[in-house]
Structure formats: structure tokens, C-alpha cells
Amino acid sequence: MSPLPVTIDVVSDVVCPWCYVGRARLMKALAAVPEIAVELRWRPFQLDPTIPPEGKDRQTYLMDKFGDEERIHQMHAQIDELGRAEGIDFAFDAIRTSPNTLNAHRVIRWAATAEPGVQDKLVGRLFALYFEEGANIGDPAVLIQAARDAGMDAAVVETLLATDADRAEVEQEIATAQQMGVTGVPCFLLEGRYAVMGAQEADTLADAIRQVAQAKAEGALDSSQA
Template sequence: MSTAEKKVKLDIVSDVMCPWCFVGKRRLEKALKNIDQEIDVEIKWLPFQLDATLPPEGKDRQLYLSEKFGGKENAEKFYQTIKQAGDDEGIDFDFDAIEVSPNTMDAHRLIAWAGQQGDEQQDRIVELLFKAYFQDGKNIGDHAVLAKIAAEGGMDAQQVSGRLKSDDGLIETRQAVDHAHQIGVNGVPCFIFDGKYGVSGAQAPETLAMAIGKIANGEGL
């Protein structure tokens, strides 16, 4: 196979309120450093909602944890494994800083708009959203917060703010979330290679690198 043919399309189905998705992003970044540099990996971030029932303004974090885990203590036990995984990947999760569990629909709209400006722009916005939520405790469902993240990521904050106030991209984002369910995605992150092969979970860098290499060389998974 010639160099020009060594291309891999990688769709990442993810939710920015999913800590394992943040861990998965870090592990993918490690994987990309350890693949044949002749391989061109085209990455797109696609939306998923862990909890679409959350109201647009989000829900008090402690109330959310109480309803989901039966209290903060149970939640802390659940997040202990994630915290360790984060430490291993250089992510300093600060779950205590989170005051609001957000509805992520508008964050996904922002990610989609960033994607219209290129893969690197989209990746930059996804990274900023993860950091804002998991390390700074920001409410990434809040329009002012999203506009600020957009500006930090090099987008036009005023334009983003205006689009967030409208229904721009809302139907398309909901359809994309529905599509993820329709193709069998029931947990994230989910890595989909060339639209054919799906790998679920925050996989080890070696696993992701191997999968990318096989797809690039015309092999199946």
C-alpha cells in the first residue's frame, strides 16, 4: 500500500461530561505518537449524552450524585478508579470543584461548529471543554462559559453566543446522538474506524495504535 493510501478515518463518539472520555482522549494521543508517521488519521468527535434528561440549566451536582449513586460517599468510591486512571494519564480530575451536572447538548453544538473549521479546531475545543468541566468545575451547559471556551479556542465568541441563543444545529446534534444509539453505541468513548469497526471504552494506547495500524494496512479488526 502506498503512502498516499495510508489514511484512517476515526470517529470518536463521546460526551464531555464523561471522565472516561477524557482519559480515552489522552490514551489516543499517546497512541498517535506511536504509529507509523506515514498514517494520516482523520479524527471527528461525535456527540453522545450520558444523561439527556438533565434540564438545560443542569442540576445541582450533589443532588445529582445523590440520585445516581445514593450519596457523595458512594460517588467518591465510584470515581476513585477514574481518579487513578486520570493520574496515570496526567489528568488532575477535581470532581469536588464541579457544582453543576450539565446538559451537554449545547456543548456538543459548539463541538460541531468547531468541526466545521477543521479537525484541529474541533480537537482544541473538546480539550478545553474537558478541562473546564473536570479540572475547573465550570458549568459547560452555560452559554457564557461556552462562549468563553470558544474564544479561548480561537473561535468568534460573539458569533458562538448568538448561535447558542438560536436553534442552530440543534436538530442535527440530536439526530447524531440518536444515530449513535441506532448503530449500537451504548457506552462512551467509542472509537469507530473507517465507519466499520467499533472499539468501546478508554482503551490502552497500544490497543488503539494496533487498531489504527491494521486499518491503515487494509486489515480488519
């Protein structure tokens, strides 16, 4: 393993299908560079923070946003195909509610303080719940169970969710990402300065990781401008 791990901050939203595809490709990229130690951190973004806490009817929301059932069908068909190639079985018809994801991001934030790998496991579980099982990931009960599945202390999560704990901090993180120029997700930020935008192919991500790891090992990152 590399003595100098590469940090990857993934800015994403758990209701973004491209982010789910991006995570699958990132996992392939990491498998392709086993010699490089990677510290993976998931960062929040909200595609639509205006959705109320209780969520919106999914079909109504999509029609209000895109206005055309055929256009919606075509978008879903395109993502379906990409998902299958990455081992994802999108079930868009099963989704009944478009949720507000702020609480999901709060739980993801708390997962970062758990054992290594728990945060990524939670993110993967939330993606699967929403896109493959049609679960409402704005529902506190769903979030608590997802936290339990990922290995978190569900009782602590339940207690914190009932408060405003870390709400302002998550909102500030989202604002910071926007100020940095992140307008779409996923965004893979390597060592806090090199951004790979969009659900890039695994080979592209792996190459970026290798290049940054080499630059870090050579000390080039220390003298370069962020």
C-alpha cells in the same frame, strides 16, 4: 505520512470522565503512529439528556443517581488514579453543576468547520474546564469563551447559541449512534465500521489504527462488509 488517512469518529460526551481518559490515550496512540495520517472527528452523545438546560446541583444529581456517598467516593478515587497516569488532574469536588451537554455538542459540531485541529482543541478545553476547573459547561458564557480559546469566532458562536441552530441535527446524530448500538462512551469508530469500545489503552488503539490503515492501503476495506 500515509497517502490514505484513517478516519476516526469518537462518540463521546464531555461530562464523561472515561471519555476524557480515552482522549488522553488516543493522543498517545496517535503519537505512536506518526506515519499514519488520521482525520479525527468528534461525535455527540448524551449520558443524560433529561438534565434541564440550567443543569442540576452536582451532589444532588449524583446521590439521586447512585444513592450512596461511599460508592461515589470509590468511583471518583478509581478515576482519579487512572487520570493521573494520563496527565489528568481530576477535581471532582470542584464541580458544582451537572450540565445538560446539548449546547456543548452544538459548539463542537460548529468547530468541525473551522481550521484542522480546532474541534479537538475545543473538546480538550471543555473536558479540562469541567473536570479540572469545575466550570459549568452548560453555561453559554463558558462555551463562548471555550470556543474563543480554541480559535473559533466567538461572536458567531454567541449568535448561534441564542438560536436553535443545529439542535435537531445534534439530537439526530445521538439517535443514530444509539441505533448503531452505541450504549456507552467513548466509542472509537475507525473508517465508519470498526468500533473500539471504551477507554482502551493507547497500545490497543494504536494497534487498531495500524491494522485499519494496512487494510485500507491493501484495498481490503473496499470489499469487506461494514
